[in-house]
Amino acid sequence: MATREAPPMPLTQAVSGAIDAATARDWLGQMLLIRRFEEKAAELYSAGKIRGFLHLSIGEEAVSVAAIAALTEADNIVSTYREHGHALARGVPPGAVMAELYGKANGASRGRGGSMHIFDVGRRFFGGNAIVAGGLPLAVGLALADRLQQRPAITACLFGDGAVAEGEFHESLNLASLWKLPVLFLCENNYYAMGTALARHQAETDISLKGAAYRVSSAAVDGMDVLATAAAVRQAAEQVRSGAGPFLLECRTYRFRAHSMYDPELYRAKEEVEQWKRRDPIALFRARLEGGGILAAAEIEALDQEARATTEQAVAFAEAGEWEPVADLCKDVYARELPCA
C-alpha cells in the first residue's frame, strides 16, 4: 500500500506584503485579543467556570482576522463551533462572548448556546454551528436571500477541513455555483478533522482543487501569514461581490491546542506541533512589523497589555452576569406563543 506524505507545510517563513501602521495595529491587536482571550478561557475551563465543549483556535488567529477584515457590515457570516476568533474579529463584544462561554444570560446568545453557538444577528453573525458542514447550506440560503432581494452583500462561510468530507460541502458548492450565489467559502484547513489527519480522511488532500468539480473558483493560501491571507480573502471577496459566483479559499493553518478540552492528543506527534509553532502567526506578524519598522516593540507590548486588559474586563462582565431564570426555559422555542408541545 502506498503511504501518503505528511501534509505540506506552507513554504514561506515570513509574513509578506505591505501594511500601514493603523491597519497593523488593528489586526495585531485583534490577533492578540483572540490569543489572550482563549488562553484565559482555557484557564477558566480548568477552574470549572466554563463547561461543556471548548474548542480553541490558538494558532489560527490570522485566518479569523484576515477573513473578517474583508467583509462589510452588510455581509453575513456563518461560522463553526471553533468560532471565538471569528466572533471577536467581527466585533462581538468580548464580554458577551465570555459570558456566553460561562452560560450567563448576558452572553451573546443568552447563555443558551455556550462556546459553540455564539450568535450576534445585529452584526450578521449567524452563529457557531456545531454540526460539521451544517452551516454551508445556511450560507447558500442567506446568499440566495440577498440575491433575490437585490442586496449587494456576500456571505462568508467558515468551515474546517473535516467539513470537506461531508455531503453538505459538495451539495452546497454545487448549488451555490449552479445559481451563481455570492458565497465566500472559507476553509480553515488545520489538517485535522478532530483527531483524523487530512491524509487519513481525504483522498485528495489539496482542498482547493475540489472547487473545480463544481466550477467554483478556488485558491489556497498560507493561513499563518496574515497579510497573505488578508490579500487572498480580499481578492476572493471582490470576485464574489462582482457577481461571478462563489469562491473557495483554502487557508492552511494549524491548531496549536487540543481539539477540545477533552482531547489527549494521541493522534499527532509533539514534534509536529512544535514545528508549526515556529510559524506562530502572531510571532511572524510581530517580526514583520518590528523588522519593517511599522510598529515599535513598545507599541506591540502595549497592544498585548490592552488585549489582556480587555480579556479581564470580559471575565468581569461574565462573572457579573445573571443566570437565565429557569422559568424562561421554554421561552423562544417558537416565536409564536405556543405550548412547547
Place this chain on the structure above:
Amino acid sequence: MRMTYREALRTALTEALSTDPRVFLMGEDVGRYGGAYAASKGLLEQFGPDRVRDTPLSESAFVGAGIGAALGGMRPIVEVMTVNFSLLALDQVVNSAATLRHMSGGQLNVPLVVRMATGGGRQVAAQHSHSLEGWYAHVPGIRVVAPATAHDARWMLPAALREPDPVFIFEHAMLYPEEGEVGEEPGPLPLFAAAIRRPGRDVTVIAHGGSVGKALAAAEQLAKEGIEAEVLDLRSLRPLDDATILESVRRCHRAVVVDEGWRSGSLAAEIASRISEEAFFDLDAPVARVCSAEVPIPYPKHLEDAALPQPDRICAAVRGVLQPAQAAAGVKA
C-alpha cells in the same frame, strides 16, 4: 367550490407567489416537470425561474438553503418530494431549523414552510411508503401539520406562511387526486386546531392525514351497527390540540387512535399517553391503537393492504373498546 387536493395546493401556491414577493418555491422537479405530484404545474411559466426553482437532488443543501433564505428575510416554500427523501435533510431540520431560535437566545426565527408527501398505499414499496411525520412531531422548535381535506390543503399553506416559525406540511400521497369542497378562508389560525369531522357519542376515533378518510369510512360502517363514532382529525401534529382531543374523549369515554406510522414510539403512543394521563377516569376502556404493521411496507397489494391501517381494522378496534372484555383478544397492531 369543488376541487382536488392537488388543485387546492396549486391554488394556494399561486396565491402565495402572487401576493407576497418574499415567497418563492424550490425543490426537486417543482419547475419544468411541474412537481412530482403536479402540485406546482404551470407555476414556473407563470412566475419565472427566480421564484420557482428546480434544485439538484441535494435535500440537505436546499432545505438548509431554505432555512438560510428565511433567516435572510424571505418566505421560502421548500418542497421535498417525499418524506422518504427528507431523511437526507434531517440534519438541517433538527439541528438548524428547530434549534436556531432557542439556541440564539431568541435572536433568530425561521419562517420557513416545507411541504412533502407522506404515506403508503400506492404499491411503491418500502423506500417510498414511509409515514414519518410522527418523527418530525417529536421535535420542539418546528410545527407539523397534516391537511386531510382539499379545504385544509388550500388554507393551511397561507396560514403556515403567516407563522414566524418553521412549519412542515405533510400531504398524504393518496390524497392528491381526492376531490373535496373548498370553502372561504377561515378565521385566524383555526387550521392548527383539531377538527371534528363526524360527531358521535360512543367512541372518539383520532386520525390525521390519509387516515381520516379511512376513519370516516369505518364510522359509516359502524353507524350501520348502531355505533356512533366521533372522528377527530388532528390537523396539527405539533403542537397537539390536547383540549379538543380530551374534550371529545371525556364525552365519548372511549378512544381509538389511527396512525399510519409504526406503533412503537408512534404519535399514536403519544396521544394514548396523554389521554391516559389527563382523562383516565373518564375512560370506560383502555385506549386502542390501529397503526401500520411493524414491517417495511411491502410492494404486493395484498401485503401492503395488510400492513396499513384499513377501515375494517378500525371497525374491529372500535368494537373492541366497546366490549372491553373482548378487548384483550382484540386488535393491537
